[in-house]
Amino acid sequence: ENHTKKLIEKTEQYGAHNYQPLPVVIAEAEGVWVKDVDGRRYMDMLSAYSALNQGHRHPKIIQALKDQADRVTLTSRAFYNDKLGEWYEKVCQLTKKDMVLPMNTGAEAVETAVKAARRWAYDVKGVPDNKAEIIACTGNFHGRTLLAVSLSSEEEYKRGFGPMIGGIKLIPYGDVEALRAAITPNTAAFLVEPIQGEAGIRIPPQGFLKEAEKICRENRVLLMADEVQTGLGRTGKLFAVEWEDVTPDVFILGKALGGGVMPISCVAANKDILGVFNPGSHGSTFGGNPLACAVSLASLEVIEEEKLVERSLKLGNDLLEKLRGIKHPSVKEIRGRGLFIGIELTEPARPFCEALKEEGLLCKETHENVIRFAPPLVITEEELDWAVERIRKVFEEKN
Numbered sequence: 001e002n003h004t005k006k007l008i009e010k011t012e013q014y015g016a017h018n019y020q021p022l023p024v025v026i027a028e029a030e031g032v033w034v035k036d037v038d039g040r041r042y043m044d045m046l047s048a049y050s051a052l053n054q055g056h057r058h059p060k061i062i063q064a065l066k067d068q069a070d071r072v073t074l075t076s077r078a079f080y081n082d083k084l085g086e087w088y089e090k091v092c093q094l095t096k097k098d099m100v101l102p103m104n105t106g107a108e109a110v111e112t113a114v115k116a117a118r119r120w121a122y123d124v125k126g127v128p129d130n131k132a133e134i135i136a137c138t139g140n141f142h143g144r145t146l147l148a149v150s151l152s153s154e155e156e157y158k159r160g161f162g163p164m165i166g167g168i169k170l171i172p173y174g175d176v177e178a179l180r181a182a183i184t185p186n187t188a189a190f191l192v193e194p195i196q197g198e199a200g201i202r203i204p205p206q207g208f209l210k211e212a213e214k215i216c217r218e219n220r221v222l223l224m225a226d227e228v229q230t231g232l233g234r235t236g237k238l239f240a241v242e243w244e245d246v247t248p249d250v251f252i253l254g255k256a257l258g259g260g261v262m263p264i265s266c267v268a269a270n271k272d273i274l275g276v277f278n279p280g281s282h283g284s285t286f287g288g289n290p291l292a293c294a295v296s297l298a299s300l301e302v303i304e305e306e307k308l309v310e311r312s313l314k315l316g317n318d319l320l321e322k323l324r325g326i327k328h329p330s331v332k333e334i335r336g337r338g339l340f341i342g343i344e345l346t347e348p349a350r351p352f353c354e355a356l357k358e359e360g361l362l363c364k365e366t367h368e369n370v371i372r373f374a375p376p377l378v379i380t381e382e383e384l385d386w387a388v389e390r391i392r393k394v395f396e397e398k399n
């Protein structure tokens with residue numbers, strides 16, 4: 001108790017207050033379980049916003065980290081490193097693209113994709129410089145850099161941070177007609193999350209992505225899928241675009257790409273798009289570093305070897321069904337795909353998350369009224385049943 005309070009105080013004293021964490025101080029973790037500084041055990045039902053699909057400290061990933069740490073950790077891109085090519089090849093194999101550009105965080109990968117699209121429009125489509133337009137969706141979340149918040153429809157993300165980056169048009173998420181109407185000869189790309197995570201696990205109407213793909217192809221507009229949160233098994237497919245059999249021109253990946261161990265992100269696309277970058281036009285000191293690449297390679301292997309995509313689909317369906325069996329007057333909708341599930345309430349979700357924490361289950365509200373459940377994909381059926389019982393108890397007590 002004392003440790004928790006003291007450490008929170010120290011953290012709040014010296015740290016910027018740009019988050020509102022639940023009052024739990026995590027000190028150890030393994031698989032789906034974490035332990036706080038006072039020795040209490042919790043199940044992690046958030047997975048660091050889907051960055052921990054492989055679970056905490058997966059042995060294979062930690063081994064890769066240690067092995068690589070004993071050899072070389074950083075070269076910068078002034079030189080080649082012996083992990084980069086191998087990792088590129090793996091990412092290309094999974095995305096079925098032929099070129100990769102490495103970054104570190106999701107927001108940086110989004111920046112990279114937007115820069116690539118603008119330059120592609122300029123070089124290939126003949127759009128004059130400074131005229132390229134990017135279409136994004138209301139409710140989107142693409143990160144917190146200036147470009148990412150410029151893309152956002154959330155006024156609170158932008159207030160006082162202006163001027164925002166221009167050339168951005170927003171359409172209502174799921175509205176194909178609005179997409180069609182928003183496209184001009186200067187449109188470079190349509191940027192979309194196949195399922196909106198931060199907006200509260202919002203699944204677009206069936207057919208939206210497929211139709212968007214068609215409209216983009218007809219108009220020579222790049223379809224860019226931000227799969228930072230939905231990718232790598234979270235939704236029960238390797239990539240969430242597969243739910244509509246859609247092939248985006250550009251994949252944006254992050255989070256679970258580093259297995260919850262190293263920050264690593266990337267853009268994957270074909271050479272006609274990513275080939276627009278030339279030496280000097282883009283980069284990052286840490287992007288593609290050997291430590292992150294070694295960890296990412298192991299992280300991707302774990303997804304395949306442990307069939308995490310299939311697990312996510314099956315366990316997600318089970319969990320959805322069990323959650324739907326919990327009746328409560330405040331439940332508006334329970335929705336999700338794979339182990340990416342939201343319970344939308346007619347009241348604030350935070351008190352439910354606080355009560356769940358007391359029951360030993362860590363999750364986080366999103367968008368005020370939605371409880372998000374996104375456990376590590378290595379979770380077992382028994383562990384999920386345990387979680388469902390805790391959730392049932394909290395809902396019953398709040399009835």
Ligand code: PMP
Nearest residue numbers: 105106107141142143226228229
């Ligand atoms: N895109 C999406 C869809 C995300 O969910 C997030 C993070 N929640 C980001 C981008 C930003 O990633 P990062 O926090 O690593 O910058």
